[in-house]
Amino acid sequence: MGFSQFYVLFFLSIFVGTCFTSPSEDQERDRITYLPGQPRKVGFAQYSGYVTVNKQAGRALFYWLIESPTSRGPQSRPLVLWLNGGPGCSSIAYGAAEEIGPFRIRPDGKSLYLNPYAWNNLANILFLESPAGVGFSYSNTSSDLYTTGDQITAEDAYTFLVNWFERFPQYKHREFYIAGESYAGHYVPQLSQIVYQRNKGIKNPVINFKGFMVGNAVIDDYHDYVGTFEYWWTHGLISDSTYRILQVACDFGSSLHPSLECMKALKVAEMEQGNIDPYSIYTKPCNNTASLRHNLRGHYPWMSRAYDPCTERYSEAYFNRPEVQKALHANITGISYSWTTCADIVGNYWADSPRSMLPIYQELINASLRIWVYSGDTDSVVPVTATRYSIDALKLPTITNWYPWYDNGKVGGWSQAFKGLTFVTVKGAGHEVPLHRPRQGFILFRSFLEKKPMPT
Incomplete structure (x- = not known):
């Protein structure tokens, strides 16, 4: 190698190494080395930051990975991506901070x-704030x-x-859910x-995808409406006359957006329900929750923006603290607005929303992926x-008939196994x-990962 060639390669190596x-x-x-207010040094690793998804537009999504405790072997445990909905609501605010996260x-x-029933005790959990405009994304x-x-x-x-x-x-070849x-x-x-x-035809797929699980999930517009109105009526939340009007005025089989008559009936239904927490009808709302609700746009006019227990307010206080954002490597571009649990601008201008997910369910059931659907029964x-009507529309053969599952000798809910799909309810x-039911939710998640029926 000549003298000049050596220096070209030498400086090139420096350039590559620095870029x-x-x-x-x-x-x-x-x-993440330490989070402000963390109770003590924890036995698991955490990472957070941004991943660019569109360089031209400058879109970047914020993530928070919480690994399993080192004592439980995070390298042998699966990876689970958690998403919250809205649309426009933060998985950090809900999934991480008040549901399945360790804190x-x-x-x-x-x-x-610490949350004793944190799901990272069973798997490595990856929270994603999605789409861009939600949370720190x-x-x-x-x-x-x-x-x-x-x-x-x-x-x-x-x-x-x-x-x-x-x-x-x-994590490339780790089991992924x-x-x-x-x-x-x-x-x-x-x-x-x-x-x-996109995994099809790839000999060694980049993503070792095994299945999915959804809870209290929007699945099919028609069945969601029918099932929701029926729930209101059977649980004594609305009058007989309002129930009948809703059934007639809200024809969701032929119209994408509800009619004026339907909207009027929904307004009456809201008044009849009174100041309850619609997301948990038997628990006390946080102060005047009803007055804080913002209706979701489009064709879910009864659906509030997000569940609003007081914990939501704690999240907004915590994640807006500069020292917390620094510890999370968040808000590195100096976003001009405060971090919020739900981004109204995203939800209010939602561009496309298919009426039904059932065709996708059918495709993925045929692909033999693991699919579990669960439902808290006081929502x-x-x-x-609504969920039962949607599942029934798939017309799947029953493998295991409806049965109660137990936690410490008490009924935790009910379950039914279909060919290609397992349905679980969580009582209360x-x-x-x-x-609302952290221990039972933990048992549910463990059964899903282990591909075992709910304990009897």
């Missing part, structure tokens, strides 16, 4: 305490916030996964479909009756099952 980082360096940059936020909005193209919908959300989430696995190659609730009843099967279809927003749980 490109290895996956391990990227991981270390995302490592809960105290009322002071400053200190944390952002876009440098403002028009993106007005044109978001199901399709772009699924595509961006898939791009996120592909790029994230490059940053965390140790997707889980979520509420409007993630759209996100989860749609992303599952993309992953499944009146996406109630158990509202819209967010792991919030």
Whole structure:
């Protein structure tokens, strides 16, 4: 090698070394060393940061990975992606901070305490704020916030996964599952479909996808409406006359948007229900929850923006603290607005929302993926009756008849196994099952991962 060639290669190596980082360096940059208010040094690793999903538009999604405790072997446990719905609501606010994450936020909005039923005890949990505009996720193209919908959300989430696995190659061939609730009843099967279809024909798929689980999930517009009105009536929340009007005025088989008569009937139904928490009808609302509700746009006019127990307020206090954002490597671009649990601008301008997920269910059932659907039975927003009607529409053969499952000798709920799908109810749980029934939610998740029926 000549003298000049040597120096060319030498300086090139320096340039490459300074412009490109290895996956391990990227991981270390995302490592969380300590969260403000954390109760003590924890026995598991955490990472958070941004993954770019569209360079041209400047769209980047924020994630938070919480690994299993080192004593339980995180390297041998599966990876689970958790998504919350809305659309426009944060998986950090709900999934991580008040449902399945290892920490809960105290009322002071400053200190944390441990959740004994955190799902990272069973799997490595990856929380994603999606789409751009939700939580800490952002876009440098403002028009993106007005044109978001199901399709772009699924595509961006898939791009996120592909790029994230490059940053965390140790997870590339790990068993991978997707889980979520509420409007993630759209996100989860749609992303599952993309992953499944793009894995086809690949000898060693980048994503070792095994199945999905959804809770209190929006599945099919027609059956969701029918089942919701029936739940209101059978649980004594509305009058006989209002129930009859809703059945006639709200014809969702032929119209994408509810008629004026339907909207009037829904308004009457809301007045008849009074100041209850519709997401958990037997628990006390946090102060005047009803007055804080914002109706979801489009064709779910009865659905509030998000469940609003007081814990939501603790999240907004905690995640807006500058020291917390610094610890999470969040808000690195100096977003001009405060972090919120739900982004109204995203939900209010939602561009596309297919009426039914049932065709996707059928495709993925035929692909022999593991599919579990669960339902907290005190939720009146996406109630158990709506989910049962949707599942019934699939016309799946029954493998195991309806049976009670138990926790410490007490009925925890009921379950039925169909060919290709398992349905589980959780007794006394509202819209967010792991919030209201954390122990039972933990048992449910464990059964799903182990591919075992609910304990009898």
